[in-house]
Amino acid sequence: MSDTHNAPVIAADGTPLKARLARALFRRKLDAFLLVSPLLVFLLVFFLAPIGWFLSKGFHDDLFSTEMPNTSAVLADWDGTTEPTEAHYAALVTDLVETRKTRTIGKVATRVNRELSGSRSLFTSTARKAAKMEAPFKDALIKTKKDWGEIAVWQAMKAASRTFTIGYYANALDRRQLADGSVVAQPEERRIHVKLLIRTLEISFQVTLYCLLLGYPIAYLLATLPNRTSNLLMILVLLPFWTSILVRTTAWIAMLQSQGVLNDVFVFLGVTPDEARFSLIYNKLGTLIAMTHILLPFMVLPLYSVMKGIPPSYVRAAKSLGATNWTAFWRVYAPQTVPGIGAGAILVFIVAIGYYITPALVGGQDGQMISNFIDFHMRRSLNWNLAAALGTVLLLVVLTLYWVYDRVVGIDNMKLG
Amino acid sequence: MTSGPNVDAFVEFERVQKSYDGESLVVKDLNLSIGKGEFLTMLGPSGSGKTTCLMMLAGFETATHGEIRLNGRGINNIPPHKRGIGMVFQNYALFPHMSVNENLAFPLQVRGLSKSETESKVKRALDMVQMGAFGNRRPAQLSGGQQQRIAVARALVFDPELVLMDEPLGALDKQLREQMQYEIKHIHENLGVTVVYVTHDQSEALTMSDRIAVFNDGVIQQLADPETLYERPDNSFCAQFIGENNKLGGKVIAIDGDTATVEFDDGATCKALACNCEGVGERSLLSIRPERVKIESSQTPDSVSARVLELIYLGDHIRCRMDVHGHNGFIVKVPNSAGHAQMNVGETVNLTWEREDCRALDVI
Ligand SMILES: Nc1ncnc2c1ncn2[C@@H]1O[C@H](COP(=O)(O)OP(=O)(O)OP(=O)(O)O)[C@@H](O)[C@H]1O
Ligand SMILES: [Mg+2]
Numbered sequence: 001m002s003d004t005h006n007a008p009v010i011a012a013d014g015t016p017l018k019a020r021l022a023r024a025l026f027r028r029k030l031d032a033f034l035l036v037s038p039l040l041v042f043l044l045v046f047f048l049a050p051i052g053w054f055l056s057k058g059f060h061d062d063l064f065s066t067e068m069p070n071t072s073a074v075l076a077d078w079d080g081t082t083e084p085t086e087a088h089y090a091a092l093v094t095d096l097v098e099t100r101k102t103r104t105i106g107k108v109a110t111r112v113n114r115e116l117s118g119s120r121s122l123f124t125s126t127a128r129k130a131a132k133m134e135a136p137f138k139d140a141l142i143k144t145k146k147d148w149g150e151i152a153v154w155q156a157m158k159a160a161s162r163t164f165t166i167g168y169y170a171n172a173l174d175r176r177q178l179a180d181g182s183v184v185a186q187p188e189e190r191r192i193h194v195k196l197l198i199r200t201l202e203i204s205f206q207v208t209l210y211c212l213l214l215g216y217p218i219a220y221l222l223a224t225l226p227n228r229t230s231n232l233l234m235i236l237v238l239l240p241f242w243t244s245i246l247v248r249t250t251a252w253i254a255m256l257q258s259q260g261v262l263n264d265v266f267v268f269l270g271v272t273p274d275e276a277r278f279s280l281i282y283n284k285l286g287t288l289i290a291m292t293h294i295l296l297p298f299m300v301l302p303l304y305s306v307m308k309g310i311p312p313s314y315v316r317a318a319k320s321l322g323a324t325n326w327t328a329f330w331r332v333y334a335p336q337t338v339p340g341i342g343a344g345a346i347l348v349f350i351v352a353i354g355y356y357i358t359p360a361l362v363g364g365q366d367g368q369m370i371s372n373f374i375d376f377h378m379r380r381s382l383n384w385n386l387a388a389a390l391g392t393v394l395l396l397v398v399l400t401l402y403w404v405y406d407r408v409v410g411i412d413n414m415k416l417g
Numbered sequence: 418m419t420s421g422p423n424v425d426a427f428v429e430f431e432r433v434q435k436s437y438d439g440e441s442l443v444v445k446d447l448n449l450s451i452g453k454g455e456f457l458t459m460l461g462p463s464g465s466g467k468t469t470c471l472m473m474l475a476g477f478e479t480a481t482h483g484e485i486r487l488n489g490r491g492i493n494n495i496p497p498h499k500r501g502i503g504m505v506f507q508n509y510a511l512f513p514h515m516s517v518n519e520n521l522a523f524p525l526q527v528r529g530l531s532k533s534e535t536e537s538k539v540k541r542a543l544d545m546v547q548m549g550a551f552g553n554r555r556p557a558q559l560s561g562g563q564q565q566r567i568a569v570a571r572a573l574v575f576d577p578e579l580v581l582m583d584e585p586l587g588a589l590d591k592q593l594r595e596q597m598q599y600e601i602k603h604i605h606e607n608l609g610v611t612v613v614y615v616t617h618d619q620s621e622a623l624t625m626s627d628r629i630a631v632f633n634d635g636v637i638q639q640l641a642d643p644e645t646l647y648e649r650p651d652n653s654f655c656a657q658f659i660g661e662n663n664k665l666g667g668k669v670i671a672i673d674g675d676t677a678t679v680e681f682d683d684g685a686t687c688k689a690l691a692c693n694c695e696g697v698g699e700r701s702l703l704s705i706r707p708e709r710v711k712i713e714s715s716q717t718p719d720s721v722s723a724r725v726l727e728l729i730y731l732g733d734h735i736r737c738r739m740d741v742h743g744h745n746g747f748i749v750k751v752p753n754s755a756g757h758a759q760m761n762v763g764e765t766v767n768l769t770w771e772r773e774d775c776r777a778l779d780v781i
Pocket of ligand 2: 467468469583
C-alpha cells in the first residue's frame with residue numbers, strides 16, 4: 001500500500017500525471033495571457049512607461065550636464081569650497097558660447113536659477129558677450145559681471161550638474177541639497193511643500209469623513225426602501241455622477257459665492273447682514289463642500305452594495321434576542337457594513353488626495369492641494385523634475401496609507417460590490 | 418378552533434387579520450390558542466401566511482386587525498425586543514462577525530447578565546446541542562447542521578418561554594433533517610418551552626408536533642393532533658395535504674345518519690362517512706388512505722370493483738394504481754406479507770374498506 005503512495009501516478013497514456021497536469025495548466029495560463037495581452041501592451045505603452053519615465057525625472061536631470069559638458073567635467077572634480085580656477089572659467093566660457101549658439105542657454109539659466117534664484121540673467125547676459133571674451137577668462141567674466149566671483153554661483157552650478165540628484169526630493173520635502181551634497185532645511189519662508197502635503201491629507205481625510213457621514217444614511221435608505229422608491233433615489237444619487245465635474249463645480253460657485261444663492265438666502269433670512277456675507281468659496285471650505293459633493297457617490301455605491309447583501313433577518317434576530325434598535329444597529333448591522341465603509345473610504349480618499357480641478361476652481365489660496373502645485377510646475381514653471389518628485393512623494397504617502405489600512409482593516413475585508 | 422379569551426392559553430390569536438398591500442388579506446380571521454409547553458406546528462403550502470403569523474407574533478409585522486396575546490397580555494404594542502421570544506430563522510441568521518460564543522452571549526449581554534453567568538449559560542446551551550467544542554468558531558466555519566444547532570441554542574440560551582422556528586430545517590438534507598427533528602423534539606420535552614414551528618413538510622409536522630394547524634390561503638383549515646389530522650381530516654384540503662390520499666368524486670344521493678351514499682359518474686354507488694358534505698344532491702369528494710384499502714377475492718355488497726393499471730414493487734409493499742369508476746389515479750398499498758393477493762395488470766379486482774375510513778368531504 002505504502003509504495004503505491006510514493007510512486008508517481010501515471011496517466012492513461014503512460015506519462016506521469018503531474019507532468020500532464022502541468023501541461024494542461026500551462027495551456028490554460030497561455031490562453032489567459034493571450035487574452036489579456038492587448039490590454040497589457042496598451043497599459044505598458046500608454047500608462048506604465050510614460051509614468052515611469054516621468055517619475056524618473058524626479059531624481060534624474062541631465063540638462064546641465066549635456067548642455068554644459070565642459071563645465072560639468074571640471075565641476076565634478078571641484079570640492080565646492082575652494083576658489084574656482086582659470087580652468088573652471090575657461091570651461092564655462094566654452095560652454096556659454098556653445099549654448100548661445102544652440103539657443104539652449106535659456107534652459108540652462110533656468111536650471112541654475114532653481115538652485116540660486118536671481119542667477120538667470122547672469123547667465124543669459126554673459127552668454128551674449130562670451131563669444132568675444134579672451135583669456136584669462138576669469139578676469140574677463142568677473143569684469144562683465146562681478147557675481148562670477150561669487151562662490152555661491154559655482155556651488156549652484158555644481159548642484160545643477162549632478163545627473164542623478166536627490167535635490168528635487170529634498171525640495172519636495174522643504175529641504176535643499178548644498179554643493180557639498182549635504183541636505184539642509186529650507187529657510188522658513190520657503191517651506192511650503194510639507195505644509196501643502198499635510199493640508200492635502202487633511203482635506204482628503206475630512207472629505208472622506210463627511211462623505212461617510214452623509215453617505216451612510218443614504219446608502220442605508222437605498223438598501224432598505226422598497227425597490228421602486230430606492231431606484232428613484234439611486235438615480236438622484238447617480239445624477240451628479242453623470243454630470244461633468246466642471247458643471248458641478250461651477251454650479252457650486254453659483255451657489256456659494258458671496259453674491260450667490262446661499263448667501264442671498266442667509267441675508268434674506270437675516271442670518272447675516274448684507275455687508276458681512278459668508279465667504280463659503282475660494283477657500284478651504286469651498287474645496288471641502290464641492291469635493292464632498294462630487295465624491296459622495298464613491299462612498300454611497302460600495303456601501304449600498306454591501307448593505308444590500310445584509311439580509312434583514314440579522315437585525316430581526318438581534319431584536320428577537322432582546323437588543324434595542326440601537327444595539328441591533330451598532331452591534332449587528334454596522335459591523336457588517338465595515339467592508340463597505342473600508343472600500344468607500346479608501347476610494348474617496350485616494351480620489352480626493354489627487355484631486356485637482358475642483359480645488360483649482362473653488363479653492364482660492366488655502367484650498368489648494370498638492371496636485372494643483374504639481375500642475376503649476378508642469379505647466380507654468382515648467383519644473384517637471386520637481387513635479388515628478390512631488391508626485392512620487394504623493395504616491396509614496398498613498399501607498400504607505402494603503403499599507404497601514406491593510407494592517408488595520410485588511411484589504412480582503414474590502415468589498416466593492 | 419377556539420375563539421374568545423381562553424384562560425389557560427399561553428399564546429392567543431384573536432380574530433387576527435393581516436394585509437400587506439391594503440387590498441388582499443394574507444391572514445384572514447385567525448383564531449388560535451396555544452397552550453403552555455405545547456409544540457404547535459403551522460403547516461401549509463407556500464404563501465399560505467405561516468411566516469406572516471410568526472412575524473406578527475415576534476413583533477416584526479403588525480396585525481392589521483385583531484389581537485395577539487402572550488400570557489394573557491396583549492402584545493400588539495410591545496416592540497420585538499421586549500417580547501422575550503426566542504426565534505430560529507430559516508437561514509439561521511447567525512451573526513457572521515461574531516464567534517459562536519459571542520453569538521450565544523449576545524442575548525445575555527443585552528440583558529445585562531454578569532460575565533460569569535453569561536459564560537455558564539452559553540456553555541450549558543452549547544452542551545445541550547452537543548456543540549461544546551465549537552465555541553470559538555465563526556458561523557462560516559460550521560456546516561449547515563452545526564449552524565442550525567447553534568441557531569437553536571441561541572434562541573434558547575436566554576430561557577425564553579416561547580420559541581418560534583420558521584422552517585429551521587429547510588436547508589438541511591433529508592437524513593440530517595430527520596435527526597434534527599428528534600433533537601429539537603427532545604429539547605422541547607426537556608425544557609418544557611412552548612414552541613411554534615413553521616414548516617411545509619408534512620412528515621416533519623407529524624413527527625414533531627403536539628398539534629398541527631394546517632394553513633391554506635390565510636385560513637386555518639384544521640387544528641388537531643397529528644393522529645386526528647391524518648385519520649380524520651376535516652376537509653379535502655387537509656386530507657390531500659397530509660399523507661397520501663385517494664380521492665373519488667361523486668354526487669351524494671342519500672344521507673342516513675352519518676352514512677352518506679355517493680354515486681359515481683358511471684352510476685356505481687358507494688357508502689361513506691358523512692363528514693363535510695353539503696347534503697343530498699351536492700357533489701362530494703371521498704377520501705380514502707391507500708393503506709386502508711383491502712383487496713378481496715370475491716365480490717361483497719360493499720365492495721367496489723377496480724381494474725389494475727400498474728404494479729410497482731417497493732419491497733415492503735406493492736403499490737397498485739387502479740382505475741375505480743373512472744378515477745384512474747387510485748392507489749392501493751398491498752403489504753408484501755406471506756400469501757398476499759396476486760394481481761396482474763388489466764385484471765379486475767374487488768376493493769373494500771371500512772366505512773369510517775372513507776370520508777365524504779367538501780369539493781375543492
Ligand atoms: N413583506 C411583504 N410584503 C408584501 N407581501 C408579502 C410580504 N411578505 C409576505 N407577503 C405575501 O404574503 C403571503 C404570505 O406570505 P408568507 O411569507 O406568510 O407565506 P408562508 O406561508 O411563510 O410561505 P412559505 O412556505 O413559502 O415560507 C404571500 O402571498 C406573500 O407574497
Ligand atoms: Mg415562510
